[in-house]
Amino acid sequence: MQCCQWCAIFRSPLWTIAAPLFGKPLKKPLVPGLRGRFYCPTNRLIKISGEAVPAVPADVTPAYLAIDWGTTNRRIYVIANDGTMLDTIRDDRGVLAMAAGEYPSEIAAIRDRLGDLPIIAAGMVGSTRGWREAAYVPAPADLATLAGAATRIEEQRVTIVPGVSLLTDTRADVMRGEEVQVLGAIVAGLAPADALFAQPGTHNKWVHTQGGRIADFATTMTGELFALVKGHGILAGMLDGPVADGPAFRDGLSRGSGACDLTAALFGVRASVLLGRIAAEDAAAYASGLLIGNDIGAVPDMEGQTVYLLSGGLLADLYTIGIEQRGGRVVALDSHAGFLAGLHAIREHLS
Amino acid sequence: MQCCQWCAIFRSPLWTIAAPLFGKPLKKPLVPGLRGRFYCPTNRLIKISGEAVPAVPADVTPAYLAIDWGTTNRRIYVIANDGTMLDTIRDDRGVLAMAAGEYPSEIAAIRDRLGDLPIIAAGMVGSTRGWREAAYVPAPADLATLAGAATRIEEQRVTIVPGVSLLTDTRADVMRGEEVQVLGAIVAGLAPADALFAQPGTHNKWVHTQGGRIADFATTMTGELFALVKGHGILAGMLDGPVADGPAFRDGLSRGSGACDLTAALFGVRASVLLGRIAAEDAAAYASGLLIGNDIGAVPDMEGQTVYLLSGGLLADLYTIGIEQRGGRVVALDSHAGFLAGLHAIREHLS
Numbered sequence: 001m002q003c004c005q006w007c008a009i010f011r012s013p014l015w016t017i018a019a020p021l022f023g024k025p026l027k028k029p030l031v032p033g034l035r036g037r038f039y040c041p042t043n044r045l046i047k048i049s050g051e052a053v054p055a056v057p058a059d060v061t062p063a064y065l066a067i068d069w070g071t072t073n074r075r076i077y078v079i080a081n082d083g084t085m086l087d088t089i090r091d092d093r094g095v096l097a098m099a100a101g102e103y104p105s106e107i108a109a110i111r112d113r114l115g116d117l118p119i120i121a122a123g124m125v126g127s128t129r130g131w132r133e134a135a136y137v138p139a140p141a142d143l144a145t146l147a148g149a150a151t152r153i154e155e156q157r158v159t160i161v162p163g164v165s166l167l168t169d170t171r172a173d174v175m176r177g178e179e180v181q182v183l184g185a186i187v188a189g190l191a192p193a194d195a196l197f198a199q200p201g202t203h204n205k206w207v208h209t210q211g212g213r214i215a216d217f218a219t220t221m222t223g224e225l226f227a228l229v230k231g232h233g234i235l236a237g238m239l240d241g242p243v244a245d246g247p248a249f250r251d252g253l254s255r256g257s258g259a260c261d262l263t264a265a266l267f268g269v270r271a272s273v274l275l276g277r278i279a280a281e282d283a284a285a286y287a288s289g290l291l292i293g294n295d296i297g298a299v300p301d302m303e304g305q306t307v308y309l310l311s312g313g314l315l316a317d318l319y320t321i322g323i324e325q326r327g328g329r330v331v332a333l334d335s336h337a338g339f340l341a342g343l344h345a346i347r348e349h350l351s
Numbered sequence: 352m353q354c355c356q357w358c359a360i361f362r363s364p365l366w367t368i369a370a371p372l373f374g375k376p377l378k379k380p381l382v383p384g385l386r387g388r389f390y391c392p393t394n395r396l397i398k399i400s401g402e403a404v405p406a407v408p409a410d411v412t413p414a415y416l417a418i419d420w421g422t423t424n425r426r427i428y429v430i431a432n433d434g435t436m437l438d439t440i441r442d443d444r445g446v447l448a449m450a451a452g453e454y455p456s457e458i459a460a461i462r463d464r465l466g467d468l469p470i471i472a473a474g475m476v477g478s479t480r481g482w483r484e485a486a487y488v489p490a491p492a493d494l495a496t497l498a499g500a501a502t503r504i505e506e507q508r509v510t511i512v513p514g515v516s517l518l519t520d521t522r523a524d525v526m527r528g529e530e531v532q533v534l535g536a537i538v539a540g541l542a543p544a545d546a547l548f549a550q551p552g553t554h555n556k557w558v559h560t561q562g563g564r565i566a567d568f569a570t571t572m573t574g575e576l577f578a579l580v581k582g583h584g585i586l587a588g589m590l591d592g593p594v595a596d597g598p599a600f601r602d603g604l605s606r607g608s609g610a611c612d613l614t615a616a617l618f619g620v621r622a623s624v625l626l627g628r629i630a631a632e633d634a635a636a637y638a639s640g641l642l643i644g645n646d647i648g649a650v651p652d653m654e655g656q657t658v659y660l661l662s663g664g665l666l667a668d669l670y671t672i673g674i675e676q677r678g679g680r681v682v683a684l685d686s687h688a689g690f691l692a693g694l695h696a697i698r699e700h701l702s
Contacts, residue, residue, distance in 0.1 A: 097564070128625075165626055170606070172622040173615075203585070203618065219622070221614040222584070228579045234554070234572070260611040261649035263572040263642075264524075269555060271523040271570070273515055274479075275487070291614075298612035314405070 055213065062086055064118045065110065066343045069125035070094050071202075075336070078114050087114065088336075095131075101219060103131040107156055120343055120350075122161035123177030136165035136174055143183045143342060147349030161346055164214050173219050178205045181310050181335050184242040184342020186212050190333050191308040193334040196299075199335070200292075200311045200319050202227070206299055219280040222295040226288060235270055241284040243314070245321055248282035251280040252289020253322050257297035265290055288318065303327035310335040403426065413437055415469045416461065417694045420476035421445050422553075426687070429465050434695040437551030438465065439524065439687075446475040446482075454482040458507055471694055471701075473512035487516035487525055491564040492567050492646060494534045494693060498700030512697060515565050524570050529556045532686050535693020537563050541684050542659040547650075548685070551662045551670050553578070555646055573646040577639060586621055592635040594665070596672055599633035603640020604673050608648035616641055647673040654678035661686040 063081040065073060073092040078087040097108065107119065126134035134151040141164045151160045163176035178199050185191045186209060193212040199205045202223040208216040230239040243249070259265050269287045272278045278286050296302065296319065305328045309316055311336070320330040414432040418425060418699040423445040449457065458470065477485035485502040492515045502511045514527030521614040529550050534540045538558060544563040550556045553574040581590040594600075610616050620638045623629045629637050647653065647670065656679045661668055663685070669683040 058377060100507055165622070167626050167628060172619050172626050172628045174622045174625055217620040218612070218615045220612065223617050224584045225614050228583055232579055232583060233575045258611060260609060260645075261571065262600070262613045263576050263646070264569045264649065267570040267572050268523050271516070271525045275518050275523050277523045294611075295614070298615065 018074045027131040038221055060086060062115045062117055064120060065114055067119060067121040068339050069121050069123040071096055071124045076110060077340060085340055095129055109169040119158045120347055122180045126160040126162060127176055132160055134159050134160040134162035136163045139164050139166045140215045141211040143345045144349050147346045152336060166217060173217055175205055175217060179214055180342035181338035182207050182214060185338035187345045188337060188341035194307050196305060197308045197310055200315045220295045226291050229266060236271060238273060239284040239287055243284050243288045246285055248278055248285040249289040253293035253325060256290035256293030259294055262294055291320055292322050296326055306331060308333055310338055391517055396577055404524045411437060413466045415471060416465055418470060418472040419528060419690050420472050420474040422447055422475045428691060429462060436691055439501055446480055458509060470509045471698055473531045477511040477513060478527055483511060485511040485513035486496060487514045490515050490517045493564040494696045495533040495700050498697045517568060524568055526556055526568060530565055531693035532689035533558050536684050536689035538696045539688060539692035546659050547656060548661055551666045557650055571646045573642045579644050589621060589624060590638055592632040594635050594639045599629055599636040600640040603637040604623045604644035604676060607641035607644030610645055643669055643673050647677060657669060657682060659684055661689055
């Protein structure tokens with residue numbers, strides 16, 4: 001189940017490909033017999049004919065390392081000059097796992113393993129909790145803005161991409177790492193320059209782009225709040241059942257959507273179980289629906305809106321259901337593809 | 352600073368007294384020279400003339416023990432036949448601190464200390480996590496309903512008051528212990544029979560009474576959510592500053608009131624500190640305002656509404672500010688007085 005030997009992004013049964021020939025992104029399983037010319041997120045034109053092969057010989061010379069260095073996890077990619085991804089590893093050496101002075105030895109270990117190459121990193125590694133602060137760039141911001149404000153650690157041959165901030169009279173928000181995925185998805189042709197993105201996870205980012213720039217965004221703590229109430233307090237021990245689509249999840253979606261009394265709705269999970277309104281084993285699915293419904297419900301004008309979803313797996317499926325219930329349409333994108341395209345474009349701006 | 356030797360309720364600088372002569376409850380400091388005839392929440396008519404003295408000799412014979420037995424704390428009162436409170440102790444032997452089989456020995460220890468008397472208890476002690484379940488009484492419910500559904504543990508001479516449940520097509524809610532305070536406040540003449548009560552704390556209860564019965568209520572997890580985000584996750588370590596009234600608290604109130612995007616507003620606390628929109632030492636006050644504002648903002652028709660607040664100290668002050676900002680009026684009540692009056696009335700229904 002592999003697209004081509006060079007492209008690890010496509011090494012999954014379901015994959016996202018941008019097909020300019022069809023004028024829209026497609027999400028298809030890789031099946032024997034699939035044929036056509038597709039524009040790969042790593043910017044290589046490939047032919048797929050049963051067993052896919054690269055249309056042009058790939059440049060297999062490693063040129064740099066790209067790191068998506070988050071709070072709890074880290075993904076490192078080995079990239080060729082033309083943007084081809086040659087190798088990738090993922091581990092739990094996120095920023096929280098690192099001591100302050102540990103970064104130089106960590107960088108040396110990465111190079112020992114993957115090659116003595118320049119490094120471009122994005123994410124929480126550039127925060128005050130990370131290695132070296134790369135101060136936020138205020139929105140609106142595009143890839144050139146990010147490249148122009150990058151922090152270079154010359155002696156280590158490391159460049160850290162800054163995050164993006166938003167500050168209005170009433171709202172303050174920040175992002176680090178997500179901006180590369182969003183702008184990368186646009187530069188790779190996976191999404192239009194004016195679009196609404198969602199990035200479900202511990203902290204979900206709703207990002208509005210205009211003209212290929214991040215114009216506005218809002219962070220919701222949906223995943224974190226679920227983990228908090230599941231692990232601590234009055235709901236602890238009640239939310240250990242499966243989280244999946246079903247009547248309980250959809251009931252939760254309805255209760256949460258547009259709810260301006262979220263903490264009352266959350267206490268209602270406990271009361272609903274105690275009073276037999278929902279089965280104990282459905283409580284987690286209901287609570288998940290409640291929080292996801294509340295998250296989606298706070299986005300104005302969802303009816304007829306297209307949401308470019310930079311997420312995969314169950315979470316993408318659950319958000320898709322919630323968005324479609326509100327009359328929106330979902331285009332699922334591969335967040336790794338977005339990140340790689342974004343970081344590669346930043347590298348070109350840097351050079 | 353003591354009203355009379357019999358009444359521990361009034362042993363605080365600010366105290367709540369019902370004054371039928373003035374036709375409304377009053378909240379006054381006990382000052383030398385204060386004179387008048389007041390109706391005390393423990394149902395004794397007292398004269399206050401400089402140093403207050405009881406108008407009638409109090410019945411000082413202990414008749415029963417009343418226990419407000421909650422999740423984390425417990426308060427035990429020694430009560431005379433006429434409702435006079437003779438003694439009280441408070442400790443942290445709440446339900447969570449008790450092993451399942453420990454209650455009989457605990458009851459024996461209480462009687463060793465405070466007297467071999469019948470016991471009436473309310474609160475989480477009657478939950479499935481407590482000693483013996485006293486099944487919820489569905490709303491609407493009054494004190495007679497509670498007394499009629501009480502669970503008697505004959506061999507221990509203990510009566511456990513049930514909680515109240517609410518179940519509609521869209522909402523489920525439960526309470527245990529708060530119903531005694533609310534209905535007790537009404538029976539003591541501290542609040543009218545048709546009223547809106549609030550009971551700020553870990554879980555705040557908004558209770559609507561009609562004709563002296565609990566008609567509708569909603570539980571919000573305001574205090575718990577503050578503790579969760581303060582202790583865990585992305586805001587941990589940012590909310591250790593003081594919580595008090597001030598510009599940051601009021602800014603939070605405004606952001607939280609009516610907000611249907613609570614988790615985005617919470618993430619905004621972090622972003623606001625990172626971007627210098629609010630000072631780090633103001634973050635806790637802002638977050639507290641956010642959550643309290645959201646709690647109050649979800650109550651419909653607050654304009655011109657009177658809220659009977661069964662709470663004391665800083666929390667009562669902060670809720671009062673929030674309620675008044677929305678055009679409501681607050682009458683602060685003593686929750687202990689409500690509990691005692693309610694439990695005493697239940698005892699009379701039982702006998």
